[in-house]
Amino acid sequence: MTRRQKAKLAHYAMLTIIVIVAIVYIYPVYLMFINSVKPFGEVVSDVIAWPTRFEFENYSHVIGEMDYVRLFFNNVIITVVGIAGIIVISAAAAYIIDRRANRFTAIARTFIITPMLIPFQTRCSKPWTSFTCQARSSDYPCSTGALA
Numbered sequence: 001m002t003r004r005q006k007a008k009l010a011h012y013a014m015l016t017i018i019v020i021v022a023i024v025y026i027y028p029v030y031l032m033f034i035n036s037v038k039p040f041g042e043v044v045s046d047v048i049a050w051p052t053r054f055e056f057e058n059y060s061h062v063i064g065e066m067d068y069v070r071l072f073f074n075n076v077i078i079t080v081v082g083i084a085g086i087i088v089i090s091a092a093a094a095y096i097i098d099r100r101a102n103r104f105t106a107i108a109r110t111f112i113i114t115p116m117l118i119p120f121q122t123r124c125s126k127p128w129t130s131f132t133c134q135a136r137s138s139d140y141p142c143s144t145g146a147l148a
Contacts, residue, residue, distance in 0.1 A: 031047065031048070034050065034051060036059070037056060038055065039053070097109055
């Protein structure tokens with residue numbers, strides 16, 4: 001196999017992977033949209049099926065009944081204030097930690113930088129052996145310990 005053929009094969013392999021990842025990311029959004037325009041009975045009977053008729057009244061119901069516009073602006077205000085506070089406090093703390101050289105700033109710098117060495121996935125996932133059943137035993141059959 002020539003170098004050009006290898007490059008072409010690698011290109012198509014990467015393109016295939018990109019398409020698969022795109023489908024995995026887009027599919028839940030597709031399902032959300034399709035189910036948002038279905039009547040409730042169709043959503044309950046078959047989640048994946050295409051709707052027999054489109055009902056855009058679901059959107060007006062959500063906007064009217066839930067005061068969606070107010071909820072949206074509440075979320076915007078909370079997000080903007082929270083991000084602004086994080087930026088101001090983080091910038092002030094970074095300035096102090098960088099400009100002063102004492103025992104506290106050395107310890108603070110160590111506590112800030114050390115977690116960056118550990119990948120996020122290892123911090124947020126539990127080993128399979130530590131899973132425990134959260135449901136009551138009468139509700140679901142389950143076992144604790146390692147998976148078989």
